[in-house]
Amino acid sequence: VTPLGTGNASSRALMYGGTAAYLAAQELRARLSQCAANLLGGAPGDISLRDGHAWRESNGRRIAVAELALGAHLRPFTVAAGVTLPLEVTRSFAPQNVRVEPDAQGRIATYPTFSYSVHAVALELDMATGNSRLLDYAVVHDCGAMINPALVEAQLRGAVVMGIGVALWELIKFDEHQRMITDRFKSYLLPRANDLPSIRVGHRVTLNPFHPLGMKGAGESGLGGALSAVTNAVANALGDDARLTHVPATPARVMASLEERRA
Structure with missing residues (x-):
């Protein structure tokens, strides 16, 4: 059921899994913002997502996120123009300061951070x-x-x-x-x-x-x-x-x- 991995140890659940979820959420948010901009006008950077809606801040227009998601699948050439479908994101996270190749003293660094x-x-x-x-x-x-x-x-x-x-x-x-x-x-x-x-x-x-x-x-x-x-x-x-x-x-x-x- 579970893929190979090191398990939930040394604070890895949030530091690794939580960060992968955060990165996936950012990408999904960007896709939804593009869909909203296609319908409300303006650029994706002008769109805010809150309270279950996508808002164009310059004029106060809004559309429900649920309506956006449905429209992206039913009308992909208009609602989801310029968006990679489906509205589903898979991301992983690998910290950049982990070192598995030994240094001059034969040391590796498998843990990215310490409290x-x-x-x-x-x-x-x-x-x-x-x-x-x-x-x-x-x-x-x-x-x-x-x-x-x-x-x-x-x-x-x-x-x-x-x-x-x-x-x-x-x-x-x-x-x-x-x-x-x-x-x-x-x-x-x-x-x-x-x-x-x-x-x-x-x-x-x-x-x-x-x-x-x-x-x-x-x-x-x-x-x-x-x-x-x-x-x-x-x-x-x-x-x-x-x-x-x-x-x-x-x-x-x-x-x-x-x-x-x-x-």
Whole structure:
């Protein structure tokens, strides 16, 4: 059913598929504008499409888009003069800054853009138990043009929580027979709502010059930034003499680090 492809990963759905749809819509709009100009007079550049109608702005004349589409098929030599029919467009999108040929160092560049973020976290570390309690979290995020800000912010918050979980609680364990024993929610510890502070989110918009809509990836930086910021906060709370070499910073690992420092 689905053609070959890389799948929906690394923000590719909107960055690639959405852009192909945008380019197709632009071309279809141009064809409809030519059809409208054929009927209303003037040039295609004088035509505006809005509210289900094509408008000639200079004199206020209009025609329904549905009527245009029907006329293009029923009267192609007049309504659709100069237009490639049918009124159907297929477009693809390939970013120009992807490089699949290795450079002098043998490197390729298969991803066209990256999101950016700055994370700040405050946490309290219980030196008697090794438990970490998050007090505050703030992040400023830049994914270029935001097509749907509500979805971007929700995705960022979800990614931040994933990073917090990897930093503090989520640990896969196996028994002596190499069978996974953290195979349920009682043993594989995920962040719960009452484990988290309110995550304060800010946005900065820096348009991507390599993309027609100025977009960048939206999800990746939340996880990596949260993992780094929370781990650094635990290490800072432990002090300069303590060593924290693995994630997550479970209470057992924190206590082991403190015991090593005392020894």
